[in-house]
Amino acid sequence: MSVFVQQLINGLQRGSIYALIALGFTMVYGIIELINFAHGDMFMFGAYVAAFAGGAFLAQGYWAAFFGALLVSMVVTGLLGVLIERVAYRPLRYEPRFSALTTAMGVSLFLENFFALPSQAVPFPLNHVVFGPNYIRFPALLEVRTYSAGGIYFTTLHILDFVLAILLMLLLVYVIHYTLLGKAMRAVAFSKDGAKLMGINVDWTIAATFAIGSGLGAASGLMYGMTYGILASPYFGIFPGLQAFIAAVLGGIGIIPGAVLGGFLMGVSETFATSINSNLGYMISFLILIVVLLVKPAGLLGRLRRDKV
Amino acid sequence: MMRSIAVSILIFLLASPALGQQASVIKIGGLAPTTGNVATFGVGQRNSYELAVEEVNKAGGLKVGAARHRVQLIFEDEQNSPEVGATVARKLINQDGVKAILGPTNTKVCLAVGPIAQENKVPMITPTCTNPKVTLVGDFIYRAGFIDTFQGAVGAHFVHKTLGKRRAGVLFDNGNDYTKGLATYFRDAFEKLGGKVVAFESFTDEEKTVDFRAQLIRIKATNPDVLYTSDYYGAAALMAKQAKEIGMNVSLMGGDGFDSPDLMRIGGKDVEGVHFTNFYSQDDPSPEVQRFVKAYRAKYKDTPDAYAAQGYGGAQILFDAIQRAGKMDGPAIRDALAKTKGLRTVVGVITFDQNRNPTKPAVILQIKDGKQHFVTRVAPQDLPANIRP
Numbered sequence: 001m002s003v004f005v006q007q008l009i010n011g012l013q014r015g016s017i018y019a020l021i022a023l024g025f026t027m028v029y030g031i032i033e034l035i036n037f038a039h040g041d042m043f044m045f046g047a048y049v050a051a052f053a054g055g056a057f058l059a060q061g062y063w064a065a066f067f068g069a070l071l072v073s074m075v076v077t078g079l080l081g082v083l084i085e086r087v088a089y090r091p092l093r094y095e096p097r098f099s100a101l102t103t104a105m106g107v108s109l110f111l112e113n114f115f116a117l118p119s120q121a122v123p124f125p126l127n128h129v130v131f132g133p134n135y136i137r138f139p140a141l142l143e144v145r146t147y148s149a150g151g152i153y154f155t156t157l158h159i160l161d162f163v164l165a166i167l168l169m170l171l172l173v174y175v176i177h178y179t180l181l182g183k184a185m186r187a188v189a190f191s192k193d194g195a196k197l198m199g200i201n202v203d204w205t206i207a208a209t210f211a212i213g214s215g216l217g218a219a220s221g222l223m224y225g226m227t228y229g230i231l232a233s234p235y236f237g238i239f240p241g242l243q244a245f246i247a248a249v250l251g252g253i254g255i256i257p258g259a260v261l262g263g264f265l266m267g268v269s270e271t272f273a274t275s276i277n278s279n280l281g282y283m284i285s286f287l288i289l290i291v292v293l294l295v296k297p298a299g300l301l302g303r304l305r306r307d308k309v
Numbered sequence: 310m311m312r313s314i315a316v317s318i319l320i321f322l323l324a325s326p327a328l329g330q331q332a333s334v335i336k337i338g339g340l341a342p343t344t345g346n347v348a349t350f351g352v353g354q355r356n357s358y359e360l361a362v363e364e365v366n367k368a369g370g371l372k373v374g375a376a377r378h379r380v381q382l383i384f385e386d387e388q389n390s391p392e393v394g395a396t397v398a399r400k401l402i403n404q405d406g407v408k409a410i411l412g413p414t415n416t417k418v419c420l421a422v423g424p425i426a427q428e429n430k431v432p433m434i435t436p437t438c439t440n441p442k443v444t445l446v447g448d449f450i451y452r453a454g455f456i457d458t459f460q461g462a463v464g465a466h467f468v469h470k471t472l473g474k475r476r477a478g479v480l481f482d483n484g485n486d487y488t489k490g491l492a493t494y495f496r497d498a499f500e501k502l503g504g505k506v507v508a509f510e511s512f513t514d515e516e517k518t519v520d521f522r523a524q525l526i527r528i529k530a531t532n533p534d535v536l537y538t539s540d541y542y543g544a545a546a547l548m549a550k551q552a553k554e555i556g557m558n559v560s561l562m563g564g565d566g567f568d569s570p571d572l573m574r575i576g577g578k579d580v581e582g583v584h585f586t587n588f589y590s591q592d593d594p595s596p597e598v599q600r601f602v603k604a605y606r607a608k609y610k611d612t613p614d615a616y617a618a619q620g621y622g623g624a625q626i627l628f629d630a631i632q633r634a635g636k637m638d639g640p641a642i643r644d645a646l647a648k649t650k651g652l653r654t655v656v657g658v659i660t661f662d663q664n665r666n667p668t669k670p671a672v673i674l675q676i677k678d679g680k681q682h683f684v685t686r687v688a689p690q691d692l693p694a695n696i697r698p
Contacts, residue, residue: 118344228519
């Protein structure tokens with residue numbers, strides 16, 4: 001029994017991280033129906049920025065380091081997201097959707113391979129920008145305590161990951177449904193041309209969505225780094241990015257609570273599958289996806305013909 | 310005047326073939342992963358190749374037949390990737406025309422590069438690939454380190470006899486020939502000694518997996534008193550952290566893949582007390598080791614790890630063979646390598662067996678206060694007969 005609960009707790013933590021990534025993913029899809037393959041790289045980029053920023057803030061104490069890293073990485077990653085949208089996606093906005101999809105893949109591969117360059121291979125000043133292909137340690141930004149009760153162990157990070165995933169989800173729902181920006185986003189998602197006729201600045205609205213989505217990616221990168229304490233290489237966003245994409249589709253892509261639900265489902269099923277047979281974990285999570293989509297093609301919370309975002 | 314210039318040019322032209330021969334260069338390929346998940350191994354190994362080449366050139370080069378030859382090292386980063394390794398090995402052989410290859414570093418890359426070297430009749434000495442299959446590829450493939458059947462047995466013997474543990478959990482990367490092999494050899498030896506392997510868990514792809522808790526919880530449920538993992542330092546540090554996090558209080562034992570300062574950097578206090586088998590210890594008092602450690606420190610301001618020492622040893626073995634071969638062609642160097650006997654190197658006294666593996670001892674190290682400490686040295690004859698490879 002305690003083994004079961006322990007696996008559940010760890011599955012929920014892993015799910016929280018997937019959910020956080022999936023939130024940003026589903027937002028971007030919701031507004032321009034672009035599968036942003038570079039989102040896993042926003043997550044990676046945010047994690048590296050958080051590692052450097054957090055390390056710099058550590059002298060000011062734990063909480064300052066945590067919030068400093070969160071703020072800096074969300075802002076910097078948000079700006080990168082806006083830049084990518086401006087350079088690679090906006091010019092293709094009215095072109096066939098496949099063009100945008102392909103650019104997204106290109107952007108993703110470019111970012112991974114650029115940031116993985118060894119610094120000595122890159123001329124100044126770019127060699128200060130690349131992260132290099134090696135392991136880096138993620139600094140401990142908070143004092144992590146381990147609690148145990150009845151043979152079940154959990155840490156401060158289990159709680160923090162979970163709370164942050166739920167909190168950000170609620171915040172996003174609030175922004176989308178109760179603010180002017182949210183209203184504009186929903187309008188743009190419904191019809192770009194219609195929104196423009198109503199005096200909404202479509203470019204600005206889409207840029208803001210990218211800023212928020214990429215910022216969320218950075219937040220998830222920070223939580224990932226703190227949870228596992230290691231960043232393997234600039235390629236480490238690929239797999240969680242893929243998992244988050246699946247989580248978003250599983251919950252119903254474009255639907256905010258769906259992304260979180262999908263994330264938790266992926267995390268928990270993966271952990272349980274792994275605990276039954278260590279090599280089957282990933283295979284089983286993909287099998288779940290296929291089965292769910294066969295039964296409910298629009299995703300768990302999705303209804304065909306529902307408003308996106 | 311014109312005449313004398315013409316004469317001197319003529320003399321120079323006539324003499325130059327001889328001159329050219331005297332100053333000729335023998336090209337050696339070097340392979341190691343200087344980037345990627347085991348970058349600290351590769352950097353040390355490349356440094357050592359360079360140090361060995363620099364020393365031999367300072368001493369006048371290699372004496373092959375009557376003439377002396379400068380050694381030129383052409384180094385390529387194999388990134389611990391079989392695909393990259395195969396590509397750069399082909400480049401070294403076909404484009405640069407190297408006469409022999411030092412490297413690669415890890416088993417999975419060795420298994421990709423070995424067949425290419427064999428096919429082209431270019432002798433290859435891997436400093437640190439430990440899987441038995443590596444040299445079985447063909448008669449051009451040698452190694453400077455021990456094999457995993459031995460390393461696994463040494464680990465099992467130490468856990469069983471010295472630590473007095475009887476119930477072992479094993480966790481390894483099923484997608485990597487090195488970690489899969491070593492885990493299996495440890496299990497076999499441990500069970501032959503009378504111990505019990507209560508859990509044998511795996512995952513796939515160490516670079517992708519950062520969460521080992523599902524496996525660790527399963528292992529914990531079987532109540533082991535030691536956890537053996539054959540993985541590299543990055544994953545090992547994470548396992549140590551996560552095992553502590555779920556309240557698993559067991560000794561951790563591993564193989565030569567642990568030998569990196571990054572184990573302590575990432576693992577922090579969670580890797581305190583960890584034991585692992587290794588090729589060498591910098592505390593070894595033998596004059597060969599101490600001279601090497603001093604030279605390496607002087608050049609790189611850093612202490613060489615076992616991977617660096619093995620790289621240097623591999624170069625020593627190769628240079629010795631080239632001088633004895635008397636010719637700079639692959640088969641001649643191979644024949645000389647096969648006859649290597651009692652050669653004193655930084656990695657021990659080297660004699661090759663029929664499978665081109667050297668007989669050499671292993672050491673056991675422990676992490677204490679964030680540093681490696683020498684515990685003991687184990688030679689093949691120190692092991693009980695039933696687990697000797």
